[in-house]
Amino acid sequence: MSNPHKHFYEFGPFRLDLANRLLLRDGEVVPLKKKAYEMLRVLVENKGQVLEKEELMRRLWPDTYVEESNLTHYIYTLRRVLGDEKDNPQFIVTIPGRGYRFTAQVREHQESDQEDEPLVIERHTLSRVVITETPEKIETPLLSLPPAAPTQTNRKVWAGSGIAGLILALTAGFYFGFNRQTSAPKNSAAPVAKIVPFTGSAGRENHPAFSPDGKQLAFTWRPDGSDNLDIYVKLIGAGEPLRLTQSSDADVFPAWSPDGRFIAWVRAYGEFNEIYVMPALGGVERRIFKTRQAVWSRLSWSRDGRQLAIADGQDGENQSGIFLIPVEGGEASLKQRLTQSPAGANDSWPAFSPDGQAIAFRRNFNDSLTELFVLDSLDDAPGRQPRQLTAEQAVIEGFAWMPDGRELLYSLNRNGSASLQRIRRDEPQPGKGQPFGAAGRKAFFPALSPDGEQIAFVEPLDDANIWQLAPAGKPRKLIASNHADHSAQISPNGERIVFVSDRSGGEELWICRADGSHQQQLTQRNAPTGSPRWSPDGRWIIFDSREDGNSELFLISAEGGPLRRLTNDKSNDSLPCWSPDGQTIYFRSNRSGSQQLWKMPAEGGAAVQLTQQGIFECFTSPDGKTVYYSKGRGINGLWRVGTDGTGEQPVPELSDAGYWRAWMITSQGLYYVANTDSLPLPLKLFNFTTRQSRIVTMTERSPAWLPHSLGVSADGRQILLTQNDLFSSSIMLMKDFR
Numbered sequence: 001m002s003n004p005h006k007h008f009y010e011f012g013p014f015r016l017d018l019a020n021r022l023l024l025r026d027g028e029v030v031p032l033k034k035k036a037y038e039m040l041r042v043l044v045e046n047k048g049q050v051l052e053k054e055e056l057m058r059r060l061w062p063d064t065y066v067e068e069s070n071l072t073h074y075i076y077t078l079r080r081v082l083g084d085e086k087d088n089p090q091f092i093v094t095i096p097g098r099g100y101r102f103t104a105q106v107r108e109h110q111e112s113d114q115e116d117e118p119l120v121i122e123r124h125t126l127s128r129v130v131i132t133e134t135p136e137k138i139e140t141p142l143l144s145l146p147p148a149a150p151t152q153t154n155r156k157v158w159a160g161s162g163i164a165g166l167i168l169a170l171t172a173g174f175y176f177g178f179n180r181q182t183s184a185p186k187n188s189a190a191p192v193a194k195i196v197p198f199t200g201s202a203g204r205e206n207h208p209a210f211s212p213d214g215k216q217l218a219f220t221w222r223p224d225g226s227d228n229l230d231i232y233v234k235l236i237g238a239g240e241p242l243r244l245t246q247s248s249d250a251d252v253f254p255a256w257s258p259d260g261r262f263i264a265w266v267r268a269y270g271e272f273n274e275i276y277v278m279p280a281l282g283g284v285e286r287r288i289f290k291t292r293q294a295v296w297s298r299l300s301w302s303r304d305g306r307q308l309a310i311a312d313g314q315d316g317e318n319q320s321g322i323f324l325i326p327v328e329g330g331e332a333s334l335k336q337r338l339t340q341s342p343a344g345a346n347d348s349w350p351a352f353s354p355d356g357q358a359i360a361f362r363r364n365f366n367d368s369l370t371e372l373f374v375l376d377s378l379d380d381a382p383g384r385q386p387r388q389l390t391a392e393q394a395v396i397e398g399f400a401w402m403p404d405g406r407e408l409l410y411s412l413n414r415n416g417s418a419s420l421q422r423i424r425r426d427e428p429q430p431g432k433g434q435p436f437g438a439a440g441r442k443a444f445f446p447a448l449s450p451d452g453e454q455i456a457f458v459e460p461l462d463d464a465n466i467w468q469l470a471p472a473g474k475p476r477k478l479i480a481s482n483h484a485d486h487s488a489q490i491s492p493n494g495e496r497i498v499f500v501s502d503r504s505g506g507e508e509l510w511i512c513r514a515d516g517s518h519q520q521q522l523t524q525r526n527a528p529t530g531s532p533r534w535s536p537d538g539r540w541i542i543f544d545s546r547e548d549g550n551s552e553l554f555l556i557s558a559e560g561g562p563l564r565r566l567t568n569d570k571s572n573d574s575l576p577c578w579s580p581d582g583q584t585i586y587f588r589s590n591r592s593g594s595q596q597l598w599k600m601p602a603e604g605g606a607a608v609q610l611t612q613q614g615i616f617e618c619f620t621s622p623d624g625k626t627v628y629y630s631k632g633r634g635i636n637g638l639w640r641v642g643t644d645g646t647g648e649q650p651v652p653e654l655s656d657a658g659y660w661r662a663w664m665i666t667s668q669g670l671y672y673v674a675n676t677d678s679l680p681l682p683l684k685l686f687n688f689t690t691r692q693s694r695i696v697t698m699t700e701r702s703p704a705w706l707p708h709s710l711g712v713s714a715d716g717r718q719i720l721l722t723q724n725d726l727f728s729s730s731i732m733l734m735k736d737f738r
Contacts (some may be wrong), residue, residue, distance in 0.1 A: 009044045010107040012090065014082070016044055023081075035060060036077050043078075043092065043102040052099040073200030073730070075100060080461075080726065193437050193737040197730050198456065199234060199241060205731045207298065207445055208456035209254050211280070214449040217456060218244075218254035218263050218280075219731055227678075231265050233280065236454075236733070244282055250634075253298035256280065257327075258305045264327075270294055270634025275310065277327065288327060289335075294634065295320045297348035301327075303356030309338070311348035311361075318594030318614070320346040322361050322375075338375060339386055343593035344571065347373075349398070354405040360389070362396055366572035366590070368528045368546045370396045372410060374425060390423060391430035393549055398445035403452040409436060411444050411457070418442045420457065437737040444729075455734040463726035464704045466499060466711075469683065469719040471697045478516040478720065486707035486722040487530055490514065491558070492538045494713045497720070498522065498558075500530045509543060511558070514718065522560060531575050531708060534558070535602075536582040542566070544574040544587075553587060566604055575617045578602070579643075580624045588615055597629060597641065610645040617708070619665040621688060628670065630660050636675060638663065653691050656684075661710075662703035668716045671696070673703055683710075683719065699723075 009016040015024045021037060023030045032040070042059055043051065057071055075092060078084075082091045091104045199205065203223040210217060215236060222229045229250045232241040245251040250268040257264070260280060267274045275289040289310070297311035297320075306327055312335065313320045322339040341347045341363060349362040359375045363386075373386040389408070390396065397418050399410035405425065410433065412421045420443045421433030443457040466479035466488045479485050481503045488499040494514060501510045507529050509522040522541070523529055529545040541558055544551050551574040553566040567573040571591035578585060582602060589598045589607070597615045600607040610627065618629040620643070628640050628651070636658040641648040657663055658675020665671070670686040680698040687693070697719065703709035704722040711720035 007110055008108070010109070011044065011104040012082075016041065030081060032081060033074075033077070036074050036081070039074050040078055043100065044106055047102045047104070047106045050095050050099055050101045056099060070196060070200065073197040076200060076202050079202075080728075194735045195438065195441070195732050196735075198236070198733050199731065201241070201730075202728065204229075204727065204729045206458055206729060207253050208447045208458065208731045209256055210447055210449045210454075210456065211256050212258060212260040212450060214451055214454065216280075217447075217731065218256060220252050220254065224728075231263065231278075233263070242282065244278055245276075245285065251276075252296075255299040255301055255308075257301050258303060264288075264299050264301065264308055266297070266299065268294060268296070268634065270632075270636070273312075275299065275308065275325070289325050292317075293320055295346070295348050297350070300351045300359070302352060309350035309352060309359055311346075311350065319343065320348060322347050322350045322359065338378070339373075344590040351399065351401060353401055354403055358405075360399065360401065360408060361386070362399070363388075365549070366551055367574065368395060368551060369393060369549050371430070372396060372399060372408060372423075388430040389425070389427060390433065392421075392432055398458075400446050400448045403448060403450060409446050409448065409455070411446055413444075418444050420446060420455075437734055438732075441732075443732075453735065455737065456731055457734065458729050459732050460729040461726060462724060462728070464707065464722055465725050467721050467723055469697050469699060469721055475699070475721075477725075479512065479519070480725075484707075485510075486704055486709065487532060488711040488720040488722065489532055489534055490711050490713040490718055490720065491534050492536060492714050494715065494718065496558070497711070498532045498534065498541055500532065500707065509541065509556070523556065523563070525563075533577050535578055536580060542576045542578065542585065544576065553585070566600070567607075569607070573598075577619050577627075579620050580622060584643075586610075586618050586620060586627055588617070597627060599643070608645070610643070611641055611648050613639075613648055615639075617661060619663075619670075621665065622667045622669075623688075628665065630657075630663070633660050635660065638670075638672075653693065654686060659703050659709070661706075661708045662721070664708075664710050664712060666712050666714050666716065668712075668714075671710060671712045671716075671719075673699065673710065673721075683721075685716070 007018040013026050017024060023032050023037060038060055053071060079092055084091050091102060093101050093103050095101055198217060203221060206220045208217050208219045216233055217236060218231060218233045220229055221232045229252065230246060231244045231251050231254045233244060234241040247267060252266050252268060254263050254265045262277050263280050264275060264277045267276055272294050273291040274287055276285050276287050278285040291312040292315060293313040295311040300309040307324045308327055310323055310325055311320045312323050319341045321337055321341050324336040324338060326334055338359065339347045346364045347361050348364065351360050357377060361373055362370050363373050364370045371392065372389040374389050375384065375386045377384060392412055395413040397411040397413045399408050401408055407422050407424050409420060409422050411418050420436045420438050422436040423433035442459055444460065446455055446457045448455055462484065464484045464486045465477055466485050467475045468478040469475050479488065479499060481501065483501060483503040485499060485501045488497050490497055496511060496513060498509060498511050500507055504521055506526055508525060509529060509532050510519055511522045512519040525545050527546040529543060532541050532543040534541055539558055540555055542553060542555050545554055550570060551572045552568065553573050553576050555564040555566055569591050571589055573587055573589045576585050576587040584599050585602050586597060586599045588595055592609055595614060596609055597611040597618055598607045598609050614631060616630045616632040618627050620627050625643060626640050627643060628638050630638055636655060638651050638654040638657050639649065640651050656674045657672040659673045663672035668685060669688055672684055674682045674684050680700045681702065682695045683697050683699055684693040685696050699721060701723045704724050707722060709722035
């Protein structure tokens, strides 16, 4: 029989169930790892008291030596779960130099089993859990599609006290399988990799790089509450991070010189990059090169330390290649080309092999297709064709050479789920890699220590949700889940919303009512899908999705049903929009060798190129005579061109439209989030007649970075903004993986 009483602690909307080792919020289970739960229990049981760091570590890891970073990692995890604000914490307060104190009011009480009917307790001899869904009475659905996944608000969990720990493990496994981590299947014949946080600090850590002696990591870090992205260096296992750069621009991709004395990095400006070098212990930074293009790519030092491999382009080119530049600096004439990417593709992420005789790099064919290539010899590189190594038909999110130079380790992102893979350098034909370590975790940008004993990788933790803004009043979360929800667009009659979510395992289109209710999946592509746009009559939705290795345009009825493919040009066609009369589709395509604006009849047919100077995303003016467009990430302002392809030029009145995907056009005008130095940010409306902008409302948080983030109804009464309610990443260290 179960215990006659159950012990609870209650604080705010939370209940800590000691008997079943569960944390609940408003009656719903909150997934929490074992150590995080134990830490929360210790803090709550000692409410109001200062718990020294040493005491906390002794209680949580008895008879085991652990680094302080483990403690700070779980404190950060708890604050994220509890929703603690950095500047005004309601639950856990840091006592500088000492430890932590739980400050919320705690209510302690017990309940008998008979008084707690919703929790049915029954002992089983088998390790079995049954999770039942309580059906919700709903009205006739909008679509004849499979219903949406049940939400937490209609979920009841029935469990037995003898298996409560298993419930917690399964619940946490479901949650972290999509957001954070799951436990790898154990094999008694294979060692279990040990994975620990590198710093445990809050914010976004990225781009790890081991020092030549393997004792330090250089990395980029944007701490919580900061807008600066800078280079830091930290000893592995001890000390505080040392900040090397203090620029208002983005300093990224640090790379150590072979002797460990210097660090080179990229300073990204949006339209070009600059390459800098600085002593590894800090000092005066020295600019050595300015690129022709702004390519998001790392650097790599030659073995003798005299050259850097970079990604760049030549004047008049629209694609990037791999080049060598001298470390002592010089003009563009000293730049030596190594690779020439084919039309529409870009080469980036160069990495010298350990022996310095070869360079591996990533070739981007389009937004959803990249592969690894190897230039086996640098002696006659300008005339030598690189060899394709992988055939993954997905996105490779960083890679590193194994210390012996015989294999490469890379991060494979297939429809939003990134995992580590390895592949031999001498594979005779392009192929697929083999899974490698960190099973169940999202692992980006891997780096290996020189001795091959440690791997650093980046583990993201993001949660984008759709908020409803109001000219007056408090914003409210309208569409949310434990996964990414974004790209919301409101139907012309204002009654429905189409948006993108990966809650079903991959990015798909979803549809719901204007109040966020009755969310249902619209597409089942099992491929990256996004950028939905309503037709002017509200009957159709056009979107882009990957097909046969390319991004193509598709059409689907707003009521669901079969898809209609609009493009099949074996090029990357994406980011579509409609003309006001619904007769023409405008979109971005690289079919001419670079990303330009094209148009085609809505019923299908031949496409015509309109621009020559590059484009990212477009919307048409209400009168149908002009197409407005952005240029891309980090490039402020908007441009325009006539629907006949004439008058390609920037719009001077919209130079403050600095958020590349936070803008759109309705019959009211052009809405956009203006780029200002600090929060809050103004949401403005540009009038096409007066050529003036006015502030509609303010937003306390920045728009989500990568997806399209702004949706406005035709009458301007409903405004939707995608925000990253959680936008962090941690560098993790993996050992004992062999």
